[in-house]
Amino acid sequence: MITIYDIAKKTGFSPTTVSKVFNDYSDVSAKTRRKILEAAEQLGYLPNAHARTLTTKRSWTIGVLYVEPSGAGILHPYFAGVIEGFKQVATARGYDLMFISKDIGGKKRSYLEHCKIRGVDGIVVILPDYADPYFLELLDSSIPCVLLDQESELKSTVCSDNLEGSLRAVEYLYRLGHRKIAHIGGGDTFSGNRRLQGYMQAMEKLGLPVNPEHVIQGSFDYTVESGRAAMEQLLRAGERPTAVFAAGDNLALGAMMALKERGMKVPGDMSVVGFDDIEMAKYLTPSLTTVRQDTYALGNRAADMLIYTIEGGEGIRTDILPVELVIRESCRSL
Structure with missing residues (x-):
C-alpha cells in the first residue's frame, strides 16, 4: 500500500508537508501542492477518508x-x-x-x-x-x-440576471417591429416574478401598453402543458398578440405546440421567445430564439x-x- 512516506520520498518533501496537502492546510504553496498531488496520482495513492475527517473535523x-x-x-x-x-x-x-x-x-x-x-x-x-x-x-x-x-x-x-434577460427579449421583439407583445409567466416563483418584472419594465421603457389579457401565468413548474394552456388562453383574447415572450423554454415549447394545433405557424403567425436555452431549443422546428442562462x-x-x-x-x-x-x-x- 502506498503511504505518505512513499510520496515524501519521491518528491523530496517532508511527510508533514505531504500530510498538510491531503488535509487541505492553507500554508502550502500552490507549486508544492501540485507536485505532491501529481506524485500521488502517479503512485496511485488513495488518502484515508476517515483519517482526514478526524484530522480536519469535517466530513468532506x-x-x-x-x-x-x-x-x-x-x-x-x-x-x-x-x-x-x-x-x-x-x-x-x-x-x-x-x-x-x-x-x-x-x-x-x-x-x-x-x-x-x-x-x-x-x-x-x-x-x-x-x-x-x-x-x-x-x-x-x-x-x-x-x-x-x-x-x-x-x-x-x-x-x-432574470431582469436583464427579459429586457433583452422584449427589446429584440420591439426592434423586429412587434408592438403587441404577450408574456407567459413562470408562476409565483423567484425567477418567474423576476422575468415578469423585466417584461413589465421593458414594456414601460418602450412606451408599449400592457394588455391584461396578454399576461398569462403558466404553472410554477414551467411545464410544456401549462405553456400550451397559456397560449390557448392568449388566442381567445379580444386582441391577438403578434409575439410572446415565455418565462421558460418548456413554456415556449407548449405555446408553439398550441399554435401548431390551431393550424398557425411560428414565426409566420406569431413570434416566440423563450428563456433558459435548454438543449432541445436548437432542435425545434423552427429553432427557438431564447435567453441563455449558463x-x-x-x-x-x-x-x-x-x-x-x-x-x-x-x-x-x-x-x-x-x-x-x-x-x-x-x-x-x-
Missing part, C-alpha cells in the same frame, strides 16, 4: 437539496447543468455530494435532521421552496448553505461560495450571473 461531504415539483427530478434540464458545474468544483476540492431528503430509512425527518445525521459540512439548495417549513428550519440553522434561484437575507444566493457557471459559482463559507469565510453574498440572447428562427420582422 456536501448535501444537495433539490426541490423540483414537476416530476422530472434530476432529468430536469436546469438541474443537470447546475449539478454538473457544482460537482466539478466540489470534487476538485475534495468533497463528495449527497442528496438530502426528509425520508431516511422509511422514517420522516426534517432536512436539518438529515444534515445532522449525515454530518454534512454544508448544503446547496436548488430551486428552494419557501412554503416548506422544513426548508425554513434549515435556512435558520448554522449549517453553511447556498441557495440557487432565490433571494435571502440569511444565506448567500446565486442566480441568473447553468454550468451557476453550479460553479455556488460551489465556490459554499466551500468558502465551509472553510471559514464570512459574509452573505448575492451573485447575479450574466445572460445572453440567442437568436434563432422563431421570430420574424413585421
Whole structure:
C-alpha cells in the first residue's frame, strides 16, 4: 500500500508537508501542492477518508437539496447543468455530494435532521421552496448553505440576471417591429416574478401598453402543458398578440405546440421567445430564439461560495450571473 512516506520520498518533501496537502492546510504553496498531488496520482495513492475527517473535523461531504415539483427530478434540464458545474468544483476540492431528503430509512425527518445525521459540512439548495417549513428550519440553522434561484437575507444566493434577460427579449421583439407583445409567466416563483418584472419594465421603457389579457401565468413548474394552456388562453383574447415572450423554454415549447394545433405557424403567425436555452431549443422546428442562462457557471459559482463559507469565510453574498440572447428562427420582422 502506498503511504505518505512513499510520496515524501519521491518528491523530496517532508511527510508533514505531504500530510498538510491531503488535509487541505492553507500554508502550502500552490507549486508544492501540485507536485505532491501529481506524485500521488502517479503512485496511485488513495488518502484515508476517515483519517482526514478526524484530522480536519469535517466530513468532506456536501448535501444537495433539490426541490423540483414537476416530476422530472434530476432529468430536469436546469438541474443537470447546475449539478454538473457544482460537482466539478466540489470534487476538485475534495468533497463528495449527497442528496438530502426528509425520508431516511422509511422514517420522516426534517432536512436539518438529515444534515445532522449525515454530518454534512454544508448544503446547496436548488430551486428552494419557501412554503416548506422544513426548508425554513434549515435556512435558520448554522449549517453553511447556498441557495440557487432565490433571494435571502440569511444565506448567500446565486442566480441568473432574470431582469436583464427579459429586457433583452422584449427589446429584440420591439426592434423586429412587434408592438403587441404577450408574456407567459413562470408562476409565483423567484425567477418567474423576476422575468415578469423585466417584461413589465421593458414594456414601460418602450412606451408599449400592457394588455391584461396578454399576461398569462403558466404553472410554477414551467411545464410544456401549462405553456400550451397559456397560449390557448392568449388566442381567445379580444386582441391577438403578434409575439410572446415565455418565462421558460418548456413554456415556449407548449405555446408553439398550441399554435401548431390551431393550424398557425411560428414565426409566420406569431413570434416566440423563450428563456433558459435548454438543449432541445436548437432542435425545434423552427429553432427557438431564447435567453441563455449558463447553468454550468451557476453550479460553479455556488460551489465556490459554499466551500468558502465551509472553510471559514464570512459574509452573505448575492451573485447575479450574466445572460445572453440567442437568436434563432422563431421570430420574424413585421
